[in-house]
Amino acid sequence: MIANNLCYTTLLTNEQIIKYNLTNDQYIKTPSGNYFATYSYHKGLLPNILETLLNTRKKIKGMLKDETDPFKKKVLDGRQLAIKLVANSVYGFTGAAVGKLPCLEISQSVTAFGRDMIDQTKSFMEKHFSILNGYEHDCVVIYGDTDSVMCKFGTKTVAESMKLGREAASIISEIFKKPIKLEFEKVYFPYLLINKKRYAGIYWTNPDTPDKMDCKGIETVRRDNCSLVSKVISKCLTMLLYDRNKEAAIAYVKHIISELLCNRVDLSQLIISKELRKTDKEYVAKQAHVELAAKLRKRDAGKAPKLGDRIPYVITSGTKKMAAYQRAEDPLYVLENNISIDTNYYLENQLAKPLLRIFEPILGDKAESILLHGDHTRHKHVSTAKNVGMAAYTVKKNCCMGCKSSLKNEVDYLCSHCEHLKPTLYIEKMAKLSKFEKKCSQLWSQSSNIIQKCVNFEYSIDCPIFFMRTKVIKDVEKITLDIKKFTM
Structure with missing residues (x-):
């Protein structure tokens, strides 16, 4: 936005360009087909705001480097992150059609410029960092999204990758308009790319020790999955990425599935929670937490959940024809009344897909047969709900x-x-x-x-x-x- 002077005050139409007889150096046409005035004609308000924000953040980051007091460091870090959030939001609110200041021409132009820059970066990287130019391996850009490009240099060590990453950032920054500047951010080693916006890897910012395991778009923290999913996925990723032990990860998954089907997993790990955002009538389709809320109101209206509350529930056993939303029950009620859990539901609807997403890049088409079928799935705890079918009369x-x-x-x-x-x-x-x-x-x-x-x-x-x-x-x-x- 700063480099191309994108702003409400610089947006032009074709008619305005003709009317004011603007020359080619006084306006630009963005890749999305929109027109904006250049700095030589008029400097925009948004670029000015962004420059101020980024300069302030740069000063604070400089203070953060010199600060030794842990409390003050946290304050400064929070401050620079807040400014970063505000700066990033400037682009966001221009694209919010229902917001206060929508301007889709700006947001369309930003994303179009971004796509072009990613394509330019990819072409340059793969052409420049090649065996023909004296490098040991040909560089391959394996992923690019929003404001980042991930490259595989074919190096043997993290230190070599970091060196080439910094070199690439410096060279590519020269081909873009100022103040656009690419920075080397991190190395992932090893790296598991599942699909767009879903990946995990060991995150390195220095060549000696890894910083952490970084996960994006993977079910490790989502509250609309039960905690068993988060626990299993995190453990599997640790075994695959830190320990590099595929066999141990497979054995662990089989053990957990066996424990689940034999009803030996603690109930606390099977709780799903979702927010009640609307009234019952406003939901088009039947949903488990909504139906449970109605059930709880009938039991005790005084303690029933209200709009905005998160409703915890588990899926209990029932007849074959009963839908999952009909079998949602309050965890405390399940404990107090000894109601059985539908373990197959948790395997098929909670665990299966996240596990296959992680293991399919490693095991290929055999992932499902190895993980979800076999001896470990043959021993099951067979239980019948007490209040449905023939069980109601036993x-x-x-x-x-x-x-x-x-x-x-x-x-x-x-x-x-x-x-x-x-x-x-x-x-x-x-x-x-x-x-x-x-x-x-x-x-x-x-x-x-x-x-x-x-x-x-x-x-x-x-x-x-x-x-x-x-x-x-x-x-x-x-x-x-x-x-x-x-x-x-």
């Missing part, structure tokens, strides 16, 4: 603690065949109780701030231990009742 019977056969007397807890196992079963139950009590104690002692938050409110959907703690309390209560039977 009655739970008293069973033997040893062989699980049904017992006629409600007071009994062992059949005649298992009577001799009484001491062994008692020891096993006590060991389980000790294990659950220890886990319960550990959860209660974790982070006093989190616990305070959970105690003060009925429950927090973002609390990492609330549902885990509720589940283990129920486990303690259940096993305590079993142990009491031995002393009756």
Whole structure:
């Protein structure tokens, strides 16, 4: 915008160019077909604002380099990031058709110039950094988007890549209008490019140690996925990128899928949450969180979610004909009423696609058969919802603690065949109780701030231990009742 003087005050029509008899050096035609006056004719207001913002940010970044006080460094860093955000927003609000100051001619021109610059950069890079010009490898531009270009130089070390990156930035900056300046930003090694706006890699800004693992467009932080997805994807990327161990990542995925299908994954990891943005009638299609909100209003209108609230839910088991939105349920209600979870839903609708996106570039067409089919998917926890189908008419019977056969007397807890196992079963139950009590104690002692938050409110959907703690309390209560039977 600064280089080409793009502004509301410099926008021209073809008629105005003819009317004011403007010469070729007094206006430009952008790649999108729009006309703007050049600096020689009139300097725009937006370029002036942007120059002021960028100069201020440059000064603050200079102060940041010299500052030693950690608190002041954070303040300065926040300040320069705020100015960066404002500067970037100048382009954004010109393209917002429903905004206060839309001017699509400016936003169209900016994106058109950007596309042309990416194409120029790609052509120059691949032509200049080639074996014909004395370099060890031919450079390949593998990705370009918005304001960045990612190149593969074919180097063996991160240090070599950084050296060539800085050289490329310096050379290419010379072919563009000032003040446009390309800067070397980072090296990704290794790098996993999935598709447009979806990639992950180990981020390097110095050749000695990596800064972090950087992910874009991958399900590692999204709240409309359950936390199990984030956990599994993050772990897989760590194994693939940091450890470079494909076999370990595959084994881990198989283990998690097996645990999920056998219903051994903690409920807290299966919670999905979505914001209630409109009233029930305003939603065109049926949605799980909306239907659950209506269900909660019927149960207790005083505690029902309001507009703007995030609604946590899990998908429970049901009949084959029941849609997922009909099976959405409050996690706390599920825990208290021992309702079974539809583990197949979580595999097919939550885990499968993110996993395949990551593993298909590595395993190819075999990714689905390796990860989602095989021995690890054959053992399943088969459960039926208590309130649908034939299950609504079933009655739970008293069973033997040893062989699980049904017992006629409600007071009994062992059949005649298992009577001799009484001491062994008692020891096993006590060991389980000790294990659950220890886990319960550990959860209660974790982070006093989190616990305070959970105690003060009925429950927090973002609390990492609330549902885990509720589940283990129920486990303690259940096993305590079993142990009491031995002393009756």
